[in-house]
Amino acid sequence: xxxxxxxxxxxxxxxxxxxxxxxxxxxxxxxxxxxxxxxxxxxxxxxxxxxxxxxxxxxxxxxxxxxxxxxxxxxxxxxxxxxxxxxxxxxxxxxxxxxxxxxxxxxxxxxxxxxxxxxxxxxxxxxxxxxxxxxxxxxxxxxxxxxxxxxxxxxxxxxxxxxxxxxxxxxxxxxxxxxxxxxxxxxxxxxxxxxxxxxxxxxxxxxxxxxxxxxxxxxxxxxxxxxxxxxxxxxxxxxxxxxxxxxxxxxxxxxxxxxxxxxxxxxxxxxxxxxxxxxxxxxxxxxxxxxxxxxxxxxxxxxxxxxxxxxxxxxxxxxxxxxxxxxxxxxxxxxxxxxxxxxxxxxxxxxxxxxxxxxxxxxxxxxxxxxxxxxxxxxxxxxxxxxxxxxxx
Amino acid sequence: xxxxxxxxxxxxxxxxxxxxxxxxxxxxxxxxxxxxxxxxxxxxxxxxxxxxxxxxxxxxxxxxxxxxxxxxxxxxxxxxxxxxxxxxxxxxxxxxxxxxxxxxxxxxxxxxxxxxxxxxxxxxxxxxxxxxxxxxxxxxxxxxxxxxxxxxxxxxxxxxxxxxxxxxxxxxxxxxxxxxxxxxxxxxxxxxxxxxxxxxxxxxxxxxxxxxx
Numbered sequence: 291x292x293x294x295x296x297x298x299x300x301x302x303x304x305x306x307x308x309x310x311x312x313x314x315x316x317x318x319x320x321x322x323x324x325x326x327x328x329x330x331x332x333x334x335x336x337x338x339x340x341x342x343x344x345x346x347x348x349x350x351x352x353x354x355x356x357x358x359x360x361x362x363x364x365x366x367x368x369x370x371x372x373x374x375x376x377x378x379x380x381x382x383x384x385x386x387x388x389x390x391x392x393x394x395x396x397x398x399x400x401x402x403x404x405x406x407x408x409x410x411x412x413x414x415x416x417x418x419x420x421x422x423x424x425x426x427x428x429x430x431x432x433x434x435x436x437x438x439x440x441x442x443x444x445x446x447x448x449x450x451x452x453x454x455x456x457x458x459x460x461x462x463x464x465x466x467x468x469x470x471x472x473x474x475x476x477x478x479x480x481x482x483x484x485x486x487x488x489x490x491x492x493x494x495x496x497x498x499x500x501x502x503x504x505x506x507x508x509x510x511x512x513x514x515x516x517x518x519x520x521x522x523x524x525x526x527x528x529x530x531x532x533x534x535x536x537x538x539x540x541x542x543x544x545x546x547x548x549x550x551x552x553x554x555x556x557x558x559x560x561x562x563x564x565x566x567x568x569x570x571x572x573x574x575x576x577x578x579x580x581x582x583x584x585x586x587x588x589x590x591x592x593x594x595x596x597x598x599x600x601x602x603x604x605x606x607x608x609x610x611x612x613x614x615x616x617x618x619x620x621x622x623x624x625x626x627x628x629x630x631x632x633x634x635x636x637x638x639x640x641x642x643x644x645x646x647x648x649x650x651x652x653x654x655x656x657x658x659x660x661x662x663x664x665x666x667x668x669x670x671x672x673x674x675x676x677x678x679x680x681x682x683x
Numbered sequence: 684x685x686x687x688x689x690x691x692x693x694x695x696x697x698x699x700x701x702x703x704x705x706x707x708x709x710x711x712x713x714x715x716x717x718x719x720x721x722x723x724x725x726x727x728x729x730x731x732x733x734x735x736x737x738x739x740x741x742x743x744x745x746x747x748x749x750x751x752x753x754x755x756x757x758x759x760x761x762x763x764x765x766x767x768x769x770x771x772x773x774x775x776x777x778x779x780x781x782x783x784x785x786x787x788x789x790x791x792x793x794x795x796x797x798x799x800x801x802x803x804x805x806x807x808x809x810x811x812x813x814x815x816x817x818x819x820x821x822x823x824x825x826x827x828x829x830x831x832x833x834x835x836x837x838x839x840x841x842x843x844x845x846x847x848x849x850x851x852x853x854x855x856x857x858x859x860x861x862x863x864x865x866x867x868x869x870x871x872x873x874x875x876x877x878x879x880x881x882x883x884x885x886x887x888x889x890x891x892x893x894x895x896x
Contacts, residue, residue: 296794299783597778600739602767602795602840605759681759 294611297603300594301587301612313579314623320572321627321664327566329635329657333649334558337642348383349528350418350492353521356543367517375540376521381530386415387518388495389503392511394474397484399467405456409471412495413503418522420492428499435471435482438497439464441489461489475510493522531559577668580616581675587612588679596683609677616672624665631657684769684843686713686736686878690745693731700727705894708745713876713892715843720888721880723896729880730775732896733848736878737772738762767795771842773850777833781822785813785832788821793839807835811861827853834862838869845870847879863887 353376355366368387377385391411398406416422419438426436441461448458459467464486471484490497507516525533537544588595599605632653639649688711692701701707706721707728713719723729734740735747738754747753749765757765766772779788786804793799799807808814811831816824821832830853837845845866851859863885870877879888880896 291797292794296791299787300780300791594780597780598791599763600766600778601792602763602765604763607763 292603294615297598297608297611300598301591309579309583313576313583314619316572316576316579317620317668318623318627320569320576321624321661322630323569324566324573324664325627325631325653325657325661326634327562327569328660329631329653330638331559331562332654332656333635333638334562336649348524348526350420351523351525351528351544352388352493353385353523353537353542353544354519356541365517367519368521369517370515373521376523376537376542379523379536380532381525381527382523382533383526384417384524386418386522386524388412388414388493388520388522389500389507389516389518391473391503392507392516396472396474398470398472405454409496411498411503411506412493412520413498413500414493414522415500418493418524419497420490421488423488425487426499428502430505433482435484435498435502436487437469437484438488438490438493439486440494440496441491442494443496444489464489473506473510480510573664577671580668580672584672584675585679588676592683595680599680599683605680605683606677609673609680613669613673613676617669620665620668620672624661627664628653628658628661631661684715684750684876686844687711687748688745689748691732691735691747692744693728693735694742694744696728696731704896706732706896711894713844713878715876716874717876717891718870718889719876719878719892719894720884720890721878721894721896722882722884723880724882727896729896730848733772733775733846733878733880736844736846737770738765768841769843770846771837771840771844772846773830773833773837773848775848775852777826777829779821779829779833779836781820783821784818785821785824785828786817788832789817789836789839792836796840798839798841804835804839807838807865808832810865811835812858825853827855827858830854831858831862834866838865841873842875843873844876844878847877847881849881850879851881851885859885860887 353368355361355368357366373385373387376382389412395409395411396406397409416426419426421438423436423438426438428435444459444461444464447456451458465488467486469484469486471482473480473482484498523533527533534544595608598608635649635653636651639651642649688706688709690708690710692707696707704723704727705711721729721732731740731743735743736749736754738757741755749770754762754765779785780791783791785808789804789808793804805814805817808817808831811834813824813828813831813835816828816832821829824832830850834850847866850866851862854862866877867889879885879890884893
């Protein structure tokens with residue numbers, strides 16, 4: 291079977307070395323830029339993701355009304371219409387309101403801790419809880435109310451307890467405390483026994499089972515479907531710039547700490563996208579340069595190539611043989627660009643001390659895949675252009 | 684392979700040149716293994732006819748069929764297969780790579796088909812008296828030498844028909860005989876046919892069919 295060396299004497303590739311080297315350099319720079327952009331984007335995402343509280347791959351963030359000088363003093367609670375609007379926001383998987391008690395509630399810790407206070411109770415759909423102890427259920431007629439307490443509240447209690455002569459309590463011992471819960475109605479008071487069944491890192495509140503609060507609001511409160519002051523969003527990415535933009539536009543307030551990186555990400559994404567587009571442009575220009583070079587090569591060897599086809603060689607085979615000459619060059623360029631991306635990734639990794647252990651040493655599989663795609667695109671375009679030119683002979 | 688011609692005529696040829704032709708505007712069948720000699724004066728379309736058969740041109744009316752298919756109906760792959768396995772040709776203008784050696788010119792065909800050994804090629808060149816020209820640039824050889832190189836190149840493949848377009852025009856009688864002997868010998872080995880187009884009848888060519896174009 292014939293090979294390239296059998297037809298090589300009849301194809302003039304010798305001249306125009308300069309434009310070929312210029313094309314290779316352009317392709318190399320473009321590829322390095324594009325791969326580095328992707329790797330940098332993935333590194334930043336990795337750093338940001340690790341900082342948010344996640345459950346099954348989801349982020350949960352709370353949304354309230356932005357309180358401004360203009361709206362302060364008014365009713366800024368959220369309605370069902372707001373809930374529907376938030377559910378339709380970009381990147382939102384689900385949303386649920388945090389309903390609160392519509393009656394006065396008071397807790398006292400009994401004899402062990404001589405402490406009593408008015409309290410607010412809240413409830414949310416169980417799917418939005420970061421911890422769901424088996425005992426966190428309530429049925430009508432049940433006097434025992436399970437509570438999930440914010441771990442931050444427990445921490446705060448332990449800070450001020452010694453100054454008030456109260457004992458500090460651990461998370462484990464909090465569960466064994468019996469608490470008296472009193473619900474006030476217009477006609478009187480109804481008492482319940484309550485106990486802490488878990489601590490939540492996500493929701494800063496005193497949580498009771500949702501069905502209990504709905505029942506209690508109906509029984510002790512004035513309204514059944516009262517507005518709510520908070521909505522929790524379930525999303526794949528709390529730093530999703532589109533989501534944050536939507537919430538900002540609609541004057542919703544979100545936890546700044548939880549989404550701080552999203553705002554940085556918004557800016558970084560803009561810069562990376564700009565650089566990425568520039569890199570794609572450089573690669574496209576390099577491919578265009580190769581296309582011109584191929585056209586020149588074919589027009590210079592046109593008579594010989596036409597004769598080779600006349601003698602019985604197939605244009606497709608010919609195109610494949612000639613384009614194969616470029617494959618090693620493309621391979622080397624992409625490998626060099628991948629090595630460059632690896633070096634830049636390593637420098638970035640060591641410069642971000644706090645995130646070093648979160649980023650893997652080798653560059654991402656996606657960066658490798660992009661390198662492979664660039665290689666394939668170059669080879670395919672090259673081969674396609676050659677075949678097209680050869681069939682015109 | 685059988686070649687069939689039906690009312691074939693070049694679109695550009697003057698009507699008066701078609702008169703009296705046994706090919707143009709006629710029906711002809713070249714059976715497998717037949718030795719066809721086509722004789723015509725200059726300008727009657729000999730080269731055009733050979734190019735029509737080889738699928739290089741399609742500016743004709745009527746029908747040509749190679750095993751039932753028109754040569755210009757083949758796709759790129761089928762055309763390549765036809766030209767490397769079934770039809771071989773010696774062009775009137777030879778179509779050699781002038782800036783390559785004579786041997787490279789022959790090998791470019793042989794590389795495609797893997798038909799002959801280097802020894803066999805050298806033996807053919809020896810027989811036609813161009814052994815010492817194999818290393819020379821084709822462009823530096825005389826037309827007669829190049830004609831013999833083109834004949835050797837045409838024999839570096841299997842074929843069912845060999846198309847010859849004035850292949851001996853620049854050869855003296857002795858070299859013409861040698862070349863014709865080699866061609867007939869190789870054709871016989873392959874049980875193939877020949878379509879020879881020339882200005883005059885070749886007395887040494889054992890034609891089974893002689894046609895006036």
